[in-house]
Amino acid sequence: MTTSEDTTAARRHEYHPSTREYVRVGLILVALTCLEVWLSYSSLSGTALIAALLTCTLIKFVMVVGYFMHLKFDSGRFSRLFALGAIGAFTLYVAVLLMFGVWGK
Amino acid sequence: MADVTTPNVGVEDHYTSTGLSSTKLAMWLFLASECLLFGGLITAYILYRGASLTGPYPQDVFDIRYTSVSSFVLLASSLTMVLAHNASLDKDYPRMRLWLAGTAMLGLTFVGGQVFEFTAFYREGLALSTNLFGTTFYVLTGFHGVHVTVGVLMLLILVVMSWRGSLSDEPAFPVEMVGLYWHFVDIVWIVIFTLVYLIPSPQGPIR
DSSP states (O other): OOHHHHHHHHHHTSOOOOHHHHHHHHHHHHHHHHHHHHHHHSSOOHHHHHHHHHHHHHHHHHHIIIIITOTTTSOHHHHHHHHHHHHHHHHHHHHHHHHTTGGGO | OOOOOOOOTTOSSOBOTTSSBHHHHHHHHHHHHHHHHHHHHHHHHHHTTTOOSSSOOHHHHOOHHHHHHHHHHHHHHHHHHHHHHHHHHTTOHHHHHHHHHHHHHHHHHHHHHHHHHHHHHHHTTOOTTTSHHHHHHHHHHHHHHHHHHHHHHHHHHHHHHHHHTOSOSOTHHHHHHHHHHHHHHHHHHHHHIIIIIISOBTTBOOO
């Protein structure tokens, strides 16, 4: 088999979630968004509200990246490359916000 | 004579020495760089939260119920995008085109909603240069809207190319690449929705 046929065959054997799995993930994302909106109208406030909202956001982020963008099933190199940008940006900008004392205001 | 195989020049996804597709690697690198772009814009918004000296303030203009509907529309478009990718893997091209067109329509609905929201805010007195909130809000959400619009164009191009039969024999690959971009736009909105709309501004809760 040629290299091209090898890679094509390999790609066909990659794992891809079924439609049912995707719909399940979609429903969880909708539920989490509903929870976020409900939290924003709830009596929760201050740090507790922000922590709850950020937790929901983080779960949604990881689910979309992991399932819809296939990082959970793809090569770890793609995950590391994306993590470099995402975690790098997060660290850089949190440092900037700390430097400007945003949370001390 | 030894059997010599020539490199497969002309196929759309070249493979690197790591065995990974170079196109896909480049797409992930591009998305990683986009994290820095949107990270900068989000940071600017957070940095100037509650720093506007004149109104309108976020609590005067935001309508959480309306923006929530837009968020659901964008989430739904991510689902239709993966269904388009699954259809392309099954080589069910009419279904693939249907899901791609559906994703583009949902994307257009989101952009239309954003245009309506911007118009409403402008009528309430919030322009780009009104205050720090206006500047950081319009730049951040405007950049996101432009990304969604570019994604819609790419989706429509895929639909037209597939319909005309000018897509390659393996359309799953371009669909996957456009899908990666589309889902990235979705995760950026997931972050914007929470940080900009849901977390209360220091100038008062949003109702």
